[in-house]
Amino acid sequence: MSVEEALATARAQVEDYRERIASLDDDSRDLMFRQARNHNAWQDRDVTDAQLQDAFNLARMGPTSANTQPMRIAFIRSTEAKERLNPHVNGPNQEKTMAAPVTAIVAYDNTFFTDFPRFNPIRPEMADRFSGNAEMAESFSRIQAILQGGYFILALRAVGLDAGAMGGFNNKAVDEEFFAGTAVKSIFLCNIGYGDVAGIKGPRLYRYEFDEVCDVL
Ligand SMILES: Cc1cc2nc3c(=O)[nH]c(=O)nc-3n(C[C@H](O)[C@H](O)[C@H](O)COP(=O)(O)O)c2cc1C
Numbered sequence: 001m002s003v004e005e006a007l008a009t010a011r012a013q014v015e016d017y018r019e020r021i022a023s024l025d026d027d028s029r030d031l032m033f034r035q036a037r038n039h040n041a042w043q044d045r046d047v048t049d050a051q052l053q054d055a056f057n058l059a060r061m062g063p064t065s066a067n068t069q070p071m072r073i074a075f076i077r078s079t080e081a082k083e084r085l086n087p088h089v090n091g092p093n094q095e096k097t098m099a100a101p102v103t104a105i106v107a108y109d110n111t112f113f114t115d116f117p118r119f120n121p122i123r124p125e126m127a128d129r130f131s132g133n134a135e136m137a138e139s140f141s142r143i144q145a146i147l148q149g150g151y152f153i154l155a156l157r158a159v160g161l162d163a164g165a166m167g168g169f170n171n172k173a174v175d176e177e178f179f180a181g182t183a184v185k186s187i188f189l190c191n192i193g194y195g196d197v198a199g200i201k202g203p204r205l206y207r208y209e210f211d212e213v214c215d216v217l
Pocket residue numbers: 036037038039093165166167168169188204205
């Protein structure tokens with residue numbers, strides 16, 4: 001396909017979906033945001049690899065700066081792997097993590113820039129900004145991967161799963177256990193499965209109103 005044909009196809013794809021859908025309906029907004037909760041207990045229902053792939057395939061489409069994709073995920077499913085993770089999880093998060101069908105370690109790779117020619121062939125020279133500046137590579141990759149991690153939580157909801165995100169764990173110990181000898185470092189954990197409402201401990205906590213935190217200038 002020529003460059004012109006590829007561009008025409010990309011534009012047609014945007015026009016096509018816009019004809020099919022203008023915005024999420026009320027049910028979809030509930031599923032993704034309004035009624036979805038962070039979960040702390042899990043039904044005895046399996047999650048398949050195909051479901052995890054389904055969620056990842058949505059999350060990877062979320063935009064990042066320069067199309068960089070520094071997020072890495074280790075899916076912890078086996079009892080053996082859960083037992084390696086458990087000692088490094090804060091006490092209150094341990095039981096729910098062991099009970100969840102899968103726990104994702106959402107992480108980032110600060111050497112992401114070596115792949116620039118593949119994910120941004122239009123401006124591969126952008127890699128030079130990061131290769132000579134470890135501090136910039138570190139903070140940039142962490143921020144972009146956090147964005148991707150947020151997309152991943154919402155993608156899990158979009159495919160009908162529930163998520164239970166957790167920052168309460170020992171990052172350094174988890175990195176040594178699962179990512180030793182690599183440039184990958186953990187950001188947050190995310191239990192994945194079908195939430196049991198018994199784990200909902202109260203009504204939704206307060207969320208700021210638009211006027212409290214937004215300005216229209
Ligand atoms: C990045 C992140 C880290 C979190 N860490 C923890 C945690 O360590 N333990 C915990 O019980 N909940 C944790 N939570 C859950 C939040 O407390 C929860 O999402 C928030 O209270 C909103 O809950 P709701 O979505 O059910 O309204 C975390 C959530 C996120 C997104």
